Every structure is written in C-alpha cells, then in structure tokens.
Amino acid sequence: MKRLLTCSVAMAAILSFNSCATNPVTGKRDINFVSEEQEVAMGLQADPEIVAQYGLVENPTLQRFIQEKGQQMAAISHRSNLKYEFKIVDSPVLNAFAVPGGYVYFTRGIMAHFNSEAQFAGVLGHEIGHITARHSAQQQSKSTLTQVLLMGGMIASPRLAQFGNELSQGAGLLFLKFGRDDERQSDELGVEYSTKIGYDASHMADFFQTLQRQTQQSGQEEIPTFLSSHPNPGDRYNTVHQLADQWKQKTNSATLKEGRNSYLRMLEGLIYGEDPKQGFVENSIFYHPELKFQFPIPTGWQHQNSPQQVQMAPQDGKALMFLRLAQGTSLEAAAQKMLTDNQLQAVESKQVTVNGLPALAVISQQAPQQQQQQQAQQQQAAPIQALSYFIQYGGNIYNLTGVTSTTDFNTYFQTFSTVAQNFRQLTDQEKLNRKPEVVRIKTVKTGAPLSQVLRTYNVPDKRLEEMAILNGMQLTDRVEANTLIKVIEK
Known part of the structure; x- marks a missing residue:
C-alpha cells in the first residue's frame, strides 16, 4: 500500500544573533539556523521512516549500483565529510529526493525510466546538490524567520493532512519543495558532479524531456514529484546542455561516457508500475491479493498506496479517506487508540457488520482544545469531523476513516459510508493471482x-x-x- 503522505512540517530552530554560516558550495554567508549536526540528526530520524513508508527494492544489483556511484560522487562533492546513504525505494512514481545529512532516495519508477548511466548520474548529482548546498536547511531557516508552517505535497488540503501523526518532522522533510533558484543550482551541481566522475552530462538534459512527457501523458502531476517547482523544462533542457558543453571543455570529453547498454541490462526483471501483491486499483476498486480484501475508490478521487496505508481524496482537497491497520486487540480498543492518538472525541458509536464481518462505526470530532489550536493556526477554520469504521477480518483490524470539516461532513458522509460498507473479502482468483509487469530488455x-x-x-x-x-x-x-x-x- 503506497501512501501519499500528507503532513505539515514545522522544524524548531533556536534563533540567535550569530546565525550566518558559510555555504559549502557558494562560499558565501547564508542565514541558517540549522547546524550540520542538526541536519545529520534530521536524516537519521527520517531514514527509517522513509524506508518503512516505501520499502526497499529487492534488487541487489541496482542497490549496489546506486551505492557505488553515490559514494563515488559524494567523495568529489562540496561536502564529502558527510556519511551518505543511497537507496532505491519501492514506489512506481517517477521521483528522486534527498533528506538533509546525506540521505538520497530513488524510486524504482524513476530507475525504470533512465536509459543510461549518464542520465542516472545527472539526477544523482542534482539530489546530492540539494544536500551540499544546504537547500533543506535554508528552507527551514526561512520558515523560522517568517513563522510559517511548511505544508507537504498532498492530495488533500493542508488542514486535513494534519489528521494523524503520520510522519515525524524529520521524515516530513522529504516533501519540501525547493524554489527555482535552488533547482537551477542543483542542476548545475548535477552537471559538475556527474562530469567529474566520468559521465556525459548532456544526457541529464535529455532525461528532463522524458519526465515532462510522462507527466503530460499521466494527465496529472505525481506527488511528490521531481518536476515540482522546477524551472521551465524547455529552458532547463537548454541550460543543462550549455553547462554540459562547458564542463566538456574543462575535461577530456573523449573519456566521458553514456553507459547505455550497461545500464539497460541492470533493469532486466525490474517490477514496473504497481506491484499487485502490495495492492492495486482497477476500475475504481482497490484490491489487496496478499491480505485478500477489496473496497471501492470514490469516483473521481485520487489515491495513493503505501506499505502502511491507502489514502484517497477528491481533487478539491476538501476531504480525506484512508485505510490502515488499526492497533488494538479489540474493536473498542482500536477505536480508542485512534481517537486518543488524533485528539478526537467520539460523538456516536455503534456495533455493526460489514459484509458479514464484525465492525464498529464511530463518528468523532476534534477535542475542544485541539479545535482551539487549529483555529488559531488556520484563522478560524472549521474543526474536523470524521467517520471511522473498524473492521475485524483475517486476524487484523482495519481502520477505514473519512475526514472533512464539520461544515462539509454531511456532504461527504454517504461517500465515507459507501466505501467502508463495501469493504469485503477478495475471492476473485484472477485478482488474487495477478502477476506484476516487469521490464524486459530486447535486442x-x-x-x-x-x-x-x-x-x-x-x-x-x-x-x-x-x-x-x-x-x-x-x-x-x-x-x-x-x-x-x-x-x-x-
């Protein structure tokens, strides 16, 4: 279950009069309230949560490849003193992202779309560039100065995204969107770093066209996305080509390589798209072959699946629904745990059955204290109301919750109810035995x-x-x- 995580990020930094630090890349003094030690701590906290969120791709060849190239590039970067980690996470989305302190992640979706080692190396250098130029630390410092909560990429509104403690502040950093200047600087560093380890950086520019075409074909922007807040793809393509030509003149261009065939051969057998065993959507129905259940996705709603939850929301972001495993040995204990964790109070609760399965339906609202805090932060926004079903099945308790504002609750109540009441056992053998699509290399x-x-x-x-x-x-x-x-x- 590949989730689209949504949470706000508010990193506390201690303000002082001596808050300037030398940027490792530019050599200039930047306002920065986040020390290198704090960056490392952020990465250490975020890494296990990111791995838990996505899972790692079980492909020793590709995992070894990203580690080898990553360490080689880190060694010639502007911050070679950091302890870097490079991992391929199990997501079909085309994305690469970095977390402060030296942690870089590529999805199997983006790995499948590279067509050479040089394309991969350019994007790898771009992500390392975000770390070496301290872009995340600068974003956090700007946040502290303006006292603005940074909201993560999401399919629901920021207010609803705060429902539930889905990520700590550290893991939430992966959703920071960098400004265009930061992205341009990281493109420059991607060209520099990839050239320095022997690759023709012009192929990095070619990959931007692949990203743009894929986004256009999908009809919507994936979140989180490598293209988010980036410069115009056409301008970016031309600029990177110019930078690559400049670096070729500084080096022996005859030795710069593309590595097309060697890279393609490593992709043989890589899972492409959704992995059915982790759950998949077909004709607006979510199926989970391993856990043997299914439920409908509301018409027109976006969805994202992670190992920890399935999340759904309408495009206007006025509501949010998720399914996840509940904690507790009974339906009542599971419900109480969810309410306590999210500072909610039950308004109504009743025992029900869902397609023959024992269940508990609960309507809840934010606790008064939580309402006051939210209203102060969100300028008198309406408090949140939720409908939750706790369903006992297959040795687990599943929590299907729909959440929206109290003013919109009646509007979405029937949608929430329909999804929960159509949770059922999956018996279709074709769905239960669905095989994944994989990349095959042909001559x-x-x-x-x-x-x-x-x-x-x-x-x-x-x-x-x-x-x-x-x-x-x-x-x-x-x-x-x-x-x-x-x-x-x-």
Whole structure:
C-alpha cells in the first residue's frame, strides 16, 4: 500500500544573533539556523521512516549500483565529510529526493525510466546538490524567520493532512519543495558532479524531456514529484546542455561516457508500475491479493498506496479517506487508540457488520482544545469531523476513516459510508493471482521505426506512446539492428 503522505512540517530552530554560516558550495554567508549536526540528526530520524513508508527494492544489483556511484560522487562533492546513504525505494512514481545529512532516495519508477548511466548520474548529482548546498536547511531557516508552517505535497488540503501523526518532522522533510533558484543550482551541481566522475552530462538534459512527457501523458502531476517547482523544462533542457558543453571543455570529453547498454541490462526483471501483491486499483476498486480484501475508490478521487496505508481524496482537497491497520486487540480498543492518538472525541458509536464481518462505526470530532489550536493556526477554520469504521477480518483490524470539516461532513458522509460498507473479502482468483509487469530488455533484430519494433514484441497500440517514453524515444525514431530497448511483460 503506497501512501501519499500528507503532513505539515514545522522544524524548531533556536534563533540567535550569530546565525550566518558559510555555504559549502557558494562560499558565501547564508542565514541558517540549522547546524550540520542538526541536519545529520534530521536524516537519521527520517531514514527509517522513509524506508518503512516505501520499502526497499529487492534488487541487489541496482542497490549496489546506486551505492557505488553515490559514494563515488559524494567523495568529489562540496561536502564529502558527510556519511551518505543511497537507496532505491519501492514506489512506481517517477521521483528522486534527498533528506538533509546525506540521505538520497530513488524510486524504482524513476530507475525504470533512465536509459543510461549518464542520465542516472545527472539526477544523482542534482539530489546530492540539494544536500551540499544546504537547500533543506535554508528552507527551514526561512520558515523560522517568517513563522510559517511548511505544508507537504498532498492530495488533500493542508488542514486535513494534519489528521494523524503520520510522519515525524524529520521524515516530513522529504516533501519540501525547493524554489527555482535552488533547482537551477542543483542542476548545475548535477552537471559538475556527474562530469567529474566520468559521465556525459548532456544526457541529464535529455532525461528532463522524458519526465515532462510522462507527466503530460499521466494527465496529472505525481506527488511528490521531481518536476515540482522546477524551472521551465524547455529552458532547463537548454541550460543543462550549455553547462554540459562547458564542463566538456574543462575535461577530456573523449573519456566521458553514456553507459547505455550497461545500464539497460541492470533493469532486466525490474517490477514496473504497481506491484499487485502490495495492492492495486482497477476500475475504481482497490484490491489487496496478499491480505485478500477489496473496497471501492470514490469516483473521481485520487489515491495513493503505501506499505502502511491507502489514502484517497477528491481533487478539491476538501476531504480525506484512508485505510490502515488499526492497533488494538479489540474493536473498542482500536477505536480508542485512534481517537486518543488524533485528539478526537467520539460523538456516536455503534456495533455493526460489514459484509458479514464484525465492525464498529464511530463518528468523532476534534477535542475542544485541539479545535482551539487549529483555529488559531488556520484563522478560524472549521474543526474536523470524521467517520471511522473498524473492521475485524483475517486476524487484523482495519481502520477505514473519512475526514472533512464539520461544515462539509454531511456532504461527504454517504461517500465515507459507501466505501467502508463495501469493504469485503477478495475471492476473485484472477485478482488474487495477478502477476506484476516487469521490464524486459530486447535486442532489436532488424532496423525499423520504434513503433514498428515495439509491435514486433506484441506491444498494444494503446501503450506504444508509454513504451516510447520509457525508452526515451519518439515512435518515429529509427532503431537500428542490435540496439537494446525496453518492453514491459508479465
């Protein structure tokens, strides 16, 4: 269950009159209330939570590759003194992100879309650049100065996103959105670092086109996303190419490599898209083959799945729904635990059955003290009200909760109820035995346009553009014999 985590971030920093520090990259003095020791502490706190949130990809070859290249690049970076960690997390979303203190994460989704070691290295350098230039620390310092709560990327409104202690402040850092100047600086550092370890950084620019095409094809922006708050893709493409040419002149360009075939071969067998065993959505129904349950996703709502919860919300962000495992040995204990953790008070509670399963339905509101705190922070925003179902099934207690403002509760009540009351056992054998799609590397036998080549591998017409993006090509591009390409198979 791959969740779209939503929580606010408010890092406390001690204000002092001597709060300037030399930026390791620029050499200039920056206002910064976060010390290097605090950055390291943030990373140490965030890392286990990020791993728990996503899980790690079980691919020793790729995990070894990112560690080797990451450590090689860290050694020539502006902050080689940090202890860096590089990991590939189990998410289909195209994303890479860094946490202060030296922690860098790539999703298997973005790994599948790289088409060379050089593309990978450019993005790796970009993420290391966020750490070396202390962008997260600067963001936190600006937050302290303006006393503004930074809100994470989310599918629900920031106010509803605060429902539940889903992440500590440390892990919440991964949702910080950097400004365009920070992104441009990280692009520059990505070119510099990748060139210094022997890669042709012009391929980094090419990958931006893949990201832009994938985002356009999906019809919506993934969250968190590598493109968020980034410069215009066209300008970025040209700028990175110019920077790459400048660095080529500083080095022996004849030795700079692309590493296309070597990279593609490492992708063989990598899971592509949603991993069915962790849950998947089809025709607005969420199925979980391993835990053997299903429930509907409200029409038009966005959703995200993580190992810890499934989260759903309408596009206007006025409501939020999630399913997660509840804590407690009984329905009543599980309900009380959830209410206590979230500072809620039960308004109504009753024993019910959900498709033959014992359950407890609870309507709750924010406790008065919590309401006052929220109103002070959110300028008299309406307090939160929730409908929760606690359902006993398969040795677990599942918590399906819908939350919105008290003013909108009646509007969303039926939607919340319908989702919870349609939770049921999954018995469809086709869904229970669903296999994941994986990346397969093929050697083109006869030169032809990419569209024709893909059809020889039985790629359906409706997925031709998707496969073109995956390969970083246009369907009209001619592919010569003996070229390696990626296709998706079960």
